[in-house]
Amino acid sequence: MRASLRINPIACEAHGLCAELLPELIRLDDWGYPIIDESEVPADLIGLARRTVDACPTLAVLLDEA
């Protein structure tokens, strides 16, 4: 199973929780908005990625699981 992570940049308000919860995949730019360098989520991080999706106050983190 493959899972990939993306941000809805329109919804994102730079709360920054995602980078706290999933620093392995998400870092913040100089204004606090998330940068995802590698969108593919390794199997061992899928649980954390789902928690990150749930934690975002504006529901801006999207996990496409195929």
Place this chain on the structure above:
Amino acid sequence: MSVGDGGHHGLPRLLAGLEPGGGAITLSAHARVHGPLPNIAPHQLIEEVERSGLRGRGGADFPTARKLRAVADRRRVGPLIVNGSETEPASAKDRLLLGRLPHLVLDGAVLAAQAVGASEVIVKVGDGALDALRALDGAISVRDSDRVRISVVAGPEGYVSGEESAVVHYLNSQVAKPTLVPPRPFERGYRGRPTLIQNPETLAQLALVARFGSRWYRELGTVADPGSALVTITGAVRAPGVYELAFGTSMSDLLAAAGGPSEPLQALLVGGYFGTWVDASAAVGLRLAREDLRSVDCSLGSGVLIALGESACGLHESARVITYLAEQSAGQCGPCVYGLRAIADTVAALASGVAHAGERDRALRWAQEIRGRGACHHPDGAVRFVESALRVFGGDIESHRRGRCGARPAGLPLGETALAPPRLGASERPAARTRRRVAR
């Protein structure tokens, strides 16, 4: 009539029948130049377009047949949308087509609508494009044999409002801002239906392919880039305007079509404000072909070519443009809102001689980080422009720090100074056989 009969040879193609005077061509004159609208089966049209190699002329360069198929394969297809927004400030080709040759664009729209199973055509133009609005109203009122309904919608003219998803968003809910994709309009567009959106030039080309066939279409251009293109040539040239040229034409012939440079050139901006600066010495060897343009990290984009003379300052002009692009952000996505503004401030500081090379490097890092992080491609296009500006004019940063820059403003067109719709001048010189001049 089978596809492939007739068709005039050489140029002009799209601009054939365009006469001095400024008005829109009448339906009867249009039919005299190009012949009647062909009766062609949907699958046959899509196959012919595929063989022609036609690509979208709105900037994305996407194969038109694939776009047609993506919608034709779906059910409950929405209207075909003609995206005549033309929000690129230097571009004038779409307004020329809609304002002077509306029937050619509408022919293409009607044919494409039938090919994908759309029962309606909506033409979207900027609300300041009065010539286009007038010409479209006149053209639609005399077309009585179309099997699809045609309507015109005027909307806001901001840079990002011409983006595909922003056009659909505007038609759906009067908000001219991009939306998150996917879903793309061909998946879920107008009122949630699969929607085909095409640029006016793409549809005008399609109307000719439908009449004269793909073999005729390929008589001009190269194998990889067949046909002709409308190019808006402006800046330091003697006769700025919209020209129809064959793919494969050299940059120096392109400039010659616009009367030649009005002074020695230092650089060319290829592809408009989402495009790329190319040093003049590197540009002269290029042809109007994707392969050549890719070799210098360019694309034809919306078909705009801006020549920058040696008397102008590339840093200053680029600072003006990137400031404009930052202001044109739809204001929805953080990386675009904050990132572009910061980059624009840095380029302005570099041009004023109050920033050092370290600040340039930081702007380049921002540019890299911003790419791909907007809902639409506005930030991507803007940073491509900035990166090329800092590459081509980077050598000027030190001299700006040491002293004042004495260059004259080149006055690249921005939103408030957009080119007026081009007109054929009464005093037009006879056009060369291979190209058609449309003076402004």
